[in-house]
Amino acid sequence: MIVERRLEKIREGVLNLHNIAKKSVEMFIEGLRGNDEVRKKLEDLEVKADLLHSDVDYDCITFIALFQPVARDLRFVVGMMKISSGYERITDLTLEVGYYYCDDDELLAIFEEMRRSLVEMF
Structure with missing residues (x-):
C-alpha cells in the first residue's frame, strides 16, 4: 500500500511537470x-x-533507497526521473527562447508552426 502511494506521488509530480512544460510551449x-x-x-x-x-x-x-525495487517498479521510477528531467529542460528552453524579440512575421510564422507541432506532441 505504501509503495503504491509513493509511486502515485511520483506519477502526479511528473504529470504536473507535463502540464507546466506544455503551458510554457503554448506561451x-x-x-x-x-x-x-x-x-x-x-x-x-x-x-x-x-x-x-x-x-x-x-x-x-528515496523510493529506491527505501524499497529497493526491482523489475517494473525500478524501470518506472528511473523512467520518471528521465521524463521529469526532459520536462524541466523544456521549460528552461522555452524561457530562453521567450526572452528573444522577433519582429519578422515570416520567422514568427515558422515558430508558430513549430509551436503547434510541439503542442500536438504533448
Missing part, C-alpha cells in the same frame, strides 16, 4: 513578440518546474 511565442507579462509567466513556470523536478528526483531516489 513562448508571445514572449518572442515582446510581451513582458508572458515572459514573467514563463519565468514563474520555469521556477515551478525546477522545484517540482527536484521534488520528483528526491521522491524517486
Whole structure:
C-alpha cells in the first residue's frame, strides 16, 4: 500500500511537470513578440518546474533507497526521473527562447508552426 502511494506521488509530480512544460510551449511565442507579462509567466513556470523536478528526483531516489525495487517498479521510477528531467529542460528552453524579440512575421510564422507541432506532441 505504501509503495503504491509513493509511486502515485511520483506519477502526479511528473504529470504536473507535463502540464507546466506544455503551458510554457503554448506561451513562448508571445514572449518572442515582446510581451513582458508572458515572459514573467514563463519565468514563474520555469521556477515551478525546477522545484517540482527536484521534488520528483528526491521522491524517486528515496523510493529506491527505501524499497529497493526491482523489475517494473525500478524501470518506472528511473523512467520518471528521465521524463521529469526532459520536462524541466523544456521549460528552461522555452524561457530562453521567450526572452528573444522577433519582429519578422515570416520567422514568427515558422515558430508558430513549430509551436503547434510541439503542442500536438504533448
